[in-house]
Amino acid sequence: VQFLKLQWKSCRFPPGPTPFPIIGSIWWINFRADHGSLKKLAKRYGNISTLWLGHKPFVVLHGFQAVKDGLTTHSEDVSGRLQTTVFKRMANGKGILVSNGLIWKHQRRFGIGTLRKLGMGNKGMECGIQTEAHYLVKFFRDTNGKSFTKFVHAVSNVICAVVFGHRFSLEDETFHQLIEHLCRMPAPQMCEVLPGVMNHIPGPHLKALSCCDFVRSFIRKEIQSHRERGTVDEPQDFIDFYLDQMTQNVPDSTYDEDNMVQSIFDLFLAGSETTATTLRWALLYMVAYPDIQEKVQKELDAALGPSHLICYEDRKKLPYTNAVIHEIMRYGNIVLITIPRQAVKNTTVLGYQLPKGTLIIPNLDSALFDPKYWETPHQFNPGHFLDKDGNFVAREAFLAFSADKFIDSHRVCLGEVLARMELFIIFFKEVNTQIIFGSTMKPHPYKICAVLR
């Protein structure tokens, strides 16, 4: 009976493999939503298909057009986030990244507005990024080439300056603890499968949750020291602005300390590892494609010179470098599928009527490698972002930050402009001050025994 019920239910959704009670249809992709299995799914069922996790349908969007139309035609309808066990333990419905409804609207609007007031997109934040880029290169010189491990420190420090009003030294022990806990936080999936049981069994999932607690208590200490300092005439950082907002008389206000802590937590979570990983890919590609590195260095030398203090505006004079950074983001493809969306009301996606609560998985990877939109999708080719005269061209299929151009619209990356500034300035600083090369190929460690002849 359960089987028949499920078949009846699945008829109303986009096509997909046959679902069975309990296991659904994810058996068809070997229980793994990775690049290869989602490609296989699209090949068999088309650009919109359904996977069932037990009795829960996930609608998968594949290819640039499907991802774009699916997320933007009725963008507000598909702007929800699923409240999974992990997300509840991580955020409890607060903050920006996985919240919904009024809390999400308030916190997101406040977050964007405040980041702009604090200089996102202009000189304000540029200065903080230049400072971090400077310390990275200094650290590189002092340690003879080990700056690569410090990307996450540099980009987290930019966020520290914005939210706490100060940066940390790269040697600071407390800061190291913050970074360590931030990096150990990836979602503990087992809690999703067996929530009740996993809460009592030790393992990486409990470690990840205790890392969340550490980061939150770190943020609370900073808020406490702001409170002790008392009100300031001019708010200097995110916490100042938020404390001020809490005193305003806003109808149905959701501005409280828990939401402040979680919003700051979300900025760290969404903004540290993402940007740092992209920078690590950047260096790897410069090692793998030395001819491209050389062309970037030539363009920098010709347009700016070695002692120039780089600013984001300079990208307009550096079309090739700008194209290389975009190609790093496209080819590095760090997100694969974006955090699943949920329909907040009955809606239509690519002609299918989807009921409220349906989960939607936009496969960003499939847009960044869509052969209809990229000339050589599986090659690292900065030419994707250049016209025949060598001018930089933006590409509509470049959905690294999700599927909408406008930050004020629903659920796109809130830190896109900050990320772009960081990538441009830090990449410039690295390539302009050093030649990046890989060391020799070494054999894996092995044990050897010599016997006398």
Ligand code: HEM
């Ligand atoms: C290379 C760097 C980055 C990439 C590739 C990236 C990508 C993304 C993607 C794909 C999403 C999901 C959007 C959706 O649901 O459709 C997202 C959301 C978000 N990002 Fe980023 N991001 C980056 C850097 C940053 C930075 C630097 C910040 C802020 C400091 C940030 C803050 C956020 C926030 C708060 C959200 C949640 C928005 C919401 O749910 O309303 N991101 N990002």
